[in-house]
Amino acid sequence: MTTLFIAEKPSMGRAIAARLKPVRNAPGFIECAGGKIVTWCVGHVFENAAPDDYDEELKKWSFDALPIVPKSWKLLPKDSAKAQIRVIKDLLAKATNVVHAGDADQEGELLVYEPLEQLKYKGPVQRLWLSAMDDASIDKALATLKPGAATYPLKTAAEARSRVDWLIGMNLTRAYTLAGRRAGGQGVLSVGRVQTPTLGLVVRRDLAIENFKPRDYFEVFGTFKVGATNVRAKWLSPKEGAGIDEEGRLLDRKVADALVAKVTGRPGKVSAFESKKQSQGAPLPFSLSALQSAASAKFGMSAQKVLDTCQALYETHKLTTYPRSDCQYLPDSMHAEAPTVLRAIAKSYPALAALAGRASASKKSGAFNDKKVSAHHAIIPTLSGGDTSRLSKDEQQIYDLICRHYVAQFFPDFDYLQNSVEFETMGEKFAATGRQVLKPGWKEVFGASADEEDDDQDKQAIPTCSKGDSAPCVKAEVAAKQTKPPARFTEGTLIKAMANIQAFVTDPAIKKLLKESAGIGTEATRASILETLKNRKFLETKGKQLISTPAARALIAALPAVLTQPDLTAIFEQRLEEIRQGASSDEFLTKQVAFVTKLVGDAKGSSVSVVAAPQYKCPICDKALRRIPKSPGGFFWGCSGYRETGCKGSASDKNGKPDFGSGGAKPSYPAKGSSSSSSPKPAHRPAFKKK
Template sequence: MSRLWLCEKPSQGRDIARVLGATRKGDGCLQGQTDTVTWCFGHLLEMASPDQYGDAYKRWSLDALPILPEQWRQEVKASARKQFKVIRQLLGQATEVVIATDADREGEMIAREVLDACRYQGPVRRLWLSALDETSIRKALANLLPGDKTYPLYLAGLGRARADWLVGMNLTRAYTLLGRQAGHEGVLSVGRVQTPTLRLVVDRDRDIEAFVPKPFWEVVAQVGHPNGGFVVRWVPPETVADAEGRCVSESTARQVAQRLSGAVAAVVSVETERVREAAPLPLDLGTLQQEASRRWGMGAQEVLDCAQALYEKHKATTYPRTDCPYLPTSQLSEVAQVMAALVRSDPGIGNLVQGADPTLQSKAWNDTRITAHHAIIPTTAPCRVDAMSDSERLIYDLIRRRYLAQFYPRHEFDRTEVLIQAGEDQLKATGRQVAVVGWRCLFRKEDREPEEQVLPPLARHDQCRVIQAEVVAKKTTPPPRFTEGTLIAAMKHVARLVEDPRLKKMLKENSGIGTEATRAGIIETLLARGFLVKQKKHLVSTDTARALIDALPAPVKDPATTALWEQALDDIAQGRQDLGGFLNQQTQWVNVLVQRVQSAARSGGAGVIAQGQVANPCPACGKSLRRRKSKDGFFWGCSGYPECRQTLPDSRGKPGKKPSGAHRRNTSDHRQGADRER
């Protein structure tokens, strides 16, 4: 054997091996004359847990923090030991390795951490793939990259993993222990992206709860004209309007409606403009998740799983974990092949493909906007649509329609605004007349923009009559609760919430917080840990989530902190920053945050939240009470133990009013519970 190809997953390995002619089955690999293809199962290694760095960390204790490894350790996952052994043996026989994992930061890390763990020192090259159909694989095989070109991606991946470990392990232990002193049960996990994301939901929920609806009134009238009738709305004067131009005086609105009925009016102005709407760009993963959530209520992880299956299993679409909605101009030469493959895969779409004009070039074709990956589009290879699940078909259909939209004319319509005067009252009507359907024919009626009225031909000074007018009572509405789709959108566009111009720019350049590959998993984690719950399709924060957000210092929950991290990681990936320097900064930051928690715990401020109040104060000393469990059941003990030995009975999860004799006798349980904390 001379060349070993290291893939990310078995399915990916089989696709590449087929093109290489490596068809002989081996133990955890496929072999050919000169090439052997093997694979990982995602990450084969994981960061070592704190207890692997010393016995002092086996027990959760504030005094043992912070945990700052001098020599970082990784361990082979128990489920991956057999395959890791296979790869290590194959590396011992290889004269060259080609990394063929997913073409991104995490894919680079999956391969490189295995090479490092096995102490491989030979030459390395990189296969950079955007799709797994045969044509794309052959194209990539002809353009192998030198290994050192993508090595900085591995350093950035290491930086992300180690910094996440420092924050996650130290702050999760610190705030869990502080929370337990305040009476909170369970683990309060803290994460670099997870926590700012949670804050988005908590802030939104509180905005909704604090929202006070305000009434306003609209006057809507039906107007008759020789060329046809239409609907107008009264324009309230500033004296009775709020900042949004809404009438806030019911009596005024009713007086206007009364005097308008039957009134003669004159057209003051008619303005029409031709609006030309370009087709929406092809899909990146985040936009795909948002659209699928909006249209069908699909969860972010479900969409990612479908997109991954379309890429790996069906070979129907390109790499899904992309944040880029643009396409390289080099792929214009493949348009005819893609369209032919679409028809061969599903003849039912033939009329839409026929209506496309391959000579059109939308703004999607832009080499300057391409990142590591281009937009998700159909491949040049036919696929079996009948082999897809219902959800996969929905996702595939949306992807192909967004691709075809690039070859349709702009959607054009005439937008008309008419001002009408009826005595002292001004009325306004708007209308919309479609001139060119264009790309909108690709999307079903329910996916299109709401229909507006078509106004009859009108000219200035035309006379008309108000047939009837009515008052419509309305109320202002709070912001909507987050769905998985809108939360992902908020994570992508979190820059809107940041005031600092420099940080706002960073967040825009880094597409917000999280990545296309991780956002779905972050939401799943928040749900699994009980910080969020689903109410129908909406995400709602729990009391535990709110307590945690209140207790955390601003930098930990601020999306701007993540912006700084991502900028630094991008600098590492581009070779502009040193990994060691980045980790030194994170170490110092975590050390400061842990010291703050330790100080709060020593001063008896464990129960202090944003309002500066102790959640459950001890009646004896004022420090916070903590809920514990003994052989007789739950009880509440003072966080100031052993100086204060006050205990109270548990009453439906809250401290009871009077000390219980049974629980006064259980101070030994109190002490043992404290000693057992993890």
């Protein structure tokens, strides 16, 4: 009797084999005691066939061939994985049962079932569900194998997602690229179910910023003497009055100056005072999105770098649990493991040893909540810890964040007095708030950084007082302000926006539906989507900021709103969640085929004018040149800034390129003889190259 374990990758396979008493290493697998054998995939060993794998005629892009809808879906072995596929095939022929040991998510579920189904394995399957790669977690998972049927719906959902993404990507990229070429464009106009609405978020934010017209307004502050303490309070503007806008902002400087003159040096009194004792629990442990957002803000780290670093901490160093989690909560049962985890932190990480030693493992924070745990729990340190001396700087920073958010769960609440006071003088009202710390609690774990988001005014001390107490206004001042546009996206805030996509949906019914959804994309794919958009020259980075390129803006403007808004793909994720819960994928796929067919039809009748890379620069203003159809036929190159600035930079067209010999345009790529190639290189790889 032979039990075959199939892991997602070699490192995972070796870690599992180490707990099963290995007796012989062989190429592609490890024999263990008791008739157990461990082998592995190397990521996805099969992949979706390209259009021309179904029909050679589909190598040529044409509207006549669209939409492309496979009657029977094909998977083809990856060239790089053929040797390992042969190993798995031979081992399956001898196996009496299989233990599926892919990653604990829907992609991991699909990844191992692909070879099982392609190689026609018909025997029983059990599921090894690993949340961490340390020895204690592996032993626990080996002792509690799940039946394969318990997690198989994850495979169905992943397969449905893969097929629909293929339908949308292959068909709509071809359709809108062909529409763009008809208008004189070049290159490939890449369209994706998640990538395109994500790009739309950035483009719309950038346009809102660039079209924003700042508005001057003024705030008036008065300093009131309460006993021996001066308290700075902000004027409470009336809902209506001279110089007041609809949002209660004071727009007239003369009114502000008159107010200062009116109250300065005048007697005043306390018109209201309230003091409340407040308690604040520790911030939750991290999901991947929350960690990516925090690391972007704190360290300027890219989303992909955070994911790669988490993967190394999980897989290589065995210091943290499964990284691709969408959950910030922990099962109630894991509270019993707290003493062990805290000891592991203290032993592995000297910088936190003292804090971990002071933590009260008996305290149960709100993070332990079975009702809020999804397929995964939050990312936390492992039960057995490990060697932190070999961590890189990035790994050290991420591990530190993960540990502090776990340790904080076992510190007391942050207790403080929230004092609020209102002053009145000369018929005008001013208000201030302030905190008085009673017990720092969990804030000790984070040090000075715990107060970074506190408002300056909240930090001032407000003494205890009573209504009617004397409080003269010793001085007043005007602060000139301007309304501000929304902030540009960073990788962290864009990841957060993708995870909380309901904030960007206008339809109330859809917003309500999405309130508890997982957003667009998944924890595992969001970082790669951002990398794809950067690699395709749709997004550029400037410091921490992500900024859309001219090609991105033109593409979003040209595509139908249903592809660029988040509503559709967010609803799509809801349907996938239903499949993950056991619903059939057939109706879902049928509807997506109809949707793609309609959009292909729309694209056939559209004309998409997009400046596609490579760009050629206008010799007058340095903006990009566009290839423009002319009457009665042919093309010429004109400045893309013509409508905006009236620039008349142009060049004739020669074989689809500006004719530089005419002395008109100049190329934006390196000149011949430079260290780079002298030929313009397309920004996009061919989208449907045969594997």
